[in-house]
Amino acid sequence: xxxxxxxxxxxxxxxxxxxxxxxxxxxxxxxxxxxxxxxxxxxxxxxxxxxxxxxxxxxxxxxxxxxxxxxxxxxxxxxxxxxxxxxxxxxxxxxxxxxxxxxxxxxxxxxxxxxxxxxxxxxxxxxxxxxxxxxxxxxxxxxxxxxxxxxxxxxxxxxxxxxxxxxxxxxxxxxxxxxxxxxxxxxxxxxxxxxxxxxxxxxxxxxxxxxxxxxxxxxxxxxxxxxxxxxxxxxxxxxxxxxxxxxxxxxxxxxxxxxxxxxxxxxxxxxxxxx
Amino acid sequence: xxxxxxxxxxxxxxxxxxxxxxxxxxxxxxxxxxxxxxxxxxxxxxxxxxxxxxxxxxxxxxxxxxxxxxxxxxxxxxxxxxxxxxxxxxxxxxxxxxxxxxxxxxxxxxxxxxxxxxxxxxxxxxxxxxxxxxxxxxxxxxxxxxxxxxxxxxxxxxxxxxxxxxxxxxxxxxxxxxxxxxxxxxxxxxxxxxxxxxxxxxxxxxxxxxxxxxxxxxxxxxxxxxxxxxxxxxxxxxxxxxxxxxxxxxxxxxxxxxxxxxxxxxxxxxxxxxxxxxxxxxxxxxxxxxxxxxxxxxxxxxxxxxxxxxxxxxxxxxxxxxxxxxxxxxxxxxxxxxxxxxxxxxxxxxxxxxxxxxxxxxxxxxxxxxxxxxxxxxxxxxxxxxxxxxxxxxxxxxxxxxxxxxxxxxxxxxxxxxxxxxxxxxxxxxxxxxxxxxxxxxxxxxxxxxxxxxxxxxxxxxxxxxxxxxxxxxxxxxxxxxxxx
Numbered sequence: 001x002x003x004x005x006x007x008x009x010x011x012x013x014x015x016x017x018x019x020x021x022x023x024x025x026x027x028x029x030x031x032x033x034x035x036x037x038x039x040x041x042x043x044x045x046x047x048x049x050x051x052x053x054x055x056x057x058x059x060x061x062x063x064x065x066x067x068x069x070x071x072x073x074x075x076x077x078x079x080x081x082x083x084x085x086x087x088x089x090x091x092x093x094x095x096x097x098x099x100x101x102x103x104x105x106x107x108x109x110x111x112x113x114x115x116x117x118x119x120x121x122x123x124x125x126x127x128x129x130x131x132x133x134x135x136x137x138x139x140x141x142x143x144x145x146x147x148x149x150x151x152x153x154x155x156x157x158x159x160x161x162x163x164x165x166x167x168x169x170x171x172x173x174x175x176x177x178x179x180x181x182x183x184x185x186x187x188x189x190x191x192x193x194x195x196x197x198x199x200x201x202x203x204x205x206x207x208x209x210x211x212x213x214x215x216x217x218x219x220x221x222x223x224x225x226x227x228x229x230x231x232x233x234x235x236x237x238x239x240x241x242x243x244x245x246x247x248x249x250x251x252x253x254x255x256x257x258x259x260x261x262x263x264x265x266x267x268x269x270x271x272x273x274x275x
Numbered sequence: 276x277x278x279x280x281x282x283x284x285x286x287x288x289x290x291x292x293x294x295x296x297x298x299x300x301x302x303x304x305x306x307x308x309x310x311x312x313x314x315x316x317x318x319x320x321x322x323x324x325x326x327x328x329x330x331x332x333x334x335x336x337x338x339x340x341x342x343x344x345x346x347x348x349x350x351x352x353x354x355x356x357x358x359x360x361x362x363x364x365x366x367x368x369x370x371x372x373x374x375x376x377x378x379x380x381x382x383x384x385x386x387x388x389x390x391x392x393x394x395x396x397x398x399x400x401x402x403x404x405x406x407x408x409x410x411x412x413x414x415x416x417x418x419x420x421x422x423x424x425x426x427x428x429x430x431x432x433x434x435x436x437x438x439x440x441x442x443x444x445x446x447x448x449x450x451x452x453x454x455x456x457x458x459x460x461x462x463x464x465x466x467x468x469x470x471x472x473x474x475x476x477x478x479x480x481x482x483x484x485x486x487x488x489x490x491x492x493x494x495x496x497x498x499x500x501x502x503x504x505x506x507x508x509x510x511x512x513x514x515x516x517x518x519x520x521x522x523x524x525x526x527x528x529x530x531x532x533x534x535x536x537x538x539x540x541x542x543x544x545x546x547x548x549x550x551x552x553x554x555x556x557x558x559x560x561x562x563x564x565x566x567x568x569x570x571x572x573x574x575x576x577x578x579x580x581x582x583x584x585x586x587x588x589x590x591x592x593x594x595x596x597x598x599x600x601x602x603x604x605x606x607x608x609x610x611x612x613x614x615x616x617x618x619x620x621x622x623x624x625x626x627x628x629x630x631x632x633x634x635x636x637x638x639x640x641x642x643x644x645x646x647x648x649x650x651x652x653x654x655x656x657x658x659x660x661x662x663x664x665x666x667x668x669x670x671x672x673x674x675x676x677x678x679x680x681x682x683x684x685x686x687x688x689x690x691x692x693x694x695x696x697x698x699x700x701x702x703x704x705x706x707x708x709x710x711x712x713x714x715x716x717x718x719x720x721x722x723x724x725x726x727x728x729x730x731x732x733x734x735x736x737x738x739x740x741x742x743x744x745x746x747x748x749x750x751x752x753x754x755x756x757x758x759x760x
Binding site for chain 2: 002013014015016021025046063064067072075077080087203216217220261265267
């Protein structure tokens, strides 16, 4: 309930700007619960976001918050984290922001393995601009820029992050917010780059064009189509066809960038002054 | 009938009537009224499952046991756990900087890197590009020696983004690039201007447009440096004409950026960037000491009184750092003094006006130029950067022949240092503007001249400088015309 997480919000900025039934508020609540669970120091935590509906979330949270340019949140966050590794740096971004215009920064942030946590609010659409298709829009679905259905295939964000070297990759949905909280908690605890995809619903700019029903129907769709890693093991190959996995999907080990850089500083200092 | 144990409290101000709670409620306890606000049945059929409150995207529902107080969720007084005093700057080992030898052979790009260190820059992020790369290479070695950080990013957009992120933590930060990378950085230069994030962008200009000739010189980015990002925005542009001046102007660029919270562009060119010459530089220790007075305006207010975008009497807001406990918001959207977005046209108009006045009110202070043999000149060569080297020689040769020629070498390009043109002597008849572009500064000189002098452009767009002899030939023709011979 809200009172339990109220301290993490700038309450004078509420109610938030999102449309009725939008999943962003639910994901943000799940995020706030992670802050509570971790008892995080709000004075030593920076929230960075890009541009788009979900990126407005930074303005509602009571931390140092940085609302950047479109796609660049991870690059800004890299500067914050490297300059002050002692700060917790968390990036909140949308699917268009992080997989289209910011796709290059995503793979390189994963590759460098800075201790950043990225939560991708994936609602499969550009909501802020009124419903254009994103790299996460399922093929054939309608968008204002795909009136006959999209021709493009979706990214598998989990596989991309994994291939790019992310050391913690997980997925949940707005409906499965308890799991989402758990995954973000683990992502923040993880030393290295963590990505948590949060499947969300956009009832207005995605749902209407694609006859996805009411917000509750869209949540029920999440409930019916998201299968936990454990449950999936009990299913036959054919049964996963129109389903997707949620839970912890990849964990790896790699040196963390800022820790490695501090070693370079120690080494360079040992070599004495400038040459 | 069993008495109901639970009650559902609804914040109607926050409810947007999305129907998630009514759709999920297993006992159909909740319904929407004709205004789209959610209500509970009376008596409630609630079983306390919390599906509604947990899934409400607008935090509008609270389920409590009957008789239990809901708590004051909206005005909860927040106790910050373990509130400590303001965090101290990260303690870094003190590095005994080896004194820089007084006289050295140095390249322009290297001098820029050393100037950055002397100015207290402790963060670089960028992307390799000819002819600026030596700045990155040099700083990759120097920064960790003084406890600073260097990172090579995936592109120039990321380079300046990381610089802005670092700057917001209170660290002086710089990036370096050339034409194509400078184009990529433009959007975030606008962010820096709007959100008032101090940063220095070095652009070692090369021949363009597009990929052009990467190892050849150009001065074609003069207008882009001023107007490259969208919207009316403040920016300061400085341009050096020697290796030694590159060092000092890098320091100056950092100072101006930190004091005024504006992006400052050090507009070098390939001639200066790759030139090696003998320089005499101050000791690193002394330089850093000197720059201690020129930090960004720091904060003296408590968190309760702090408005991150309320300007001080100089028009510049004192700046907190991320991690200091102020919990402030930074955005490229139009914002009010609290830092939060606004669509209020008056507030937005006042913001853009204030941002630009930070520069406009200081034009004279920011204006720098070198006046060379101007007292009795009839012909003045107005020039800057690498081109000024050939111009100086040509003017000297002309003077040796007794011709009344002088040079005005611009050091500040933007804001345009008009005061130096206004105070040219009354006898000046013609102004010659040699530059490695098709007349970008010539246009400004014409604007100032208002017909006082005849302004003649002398463009060069082949990646090369004029030779002093070429300039001398033209100078002689123009002097003859001035004197009516």
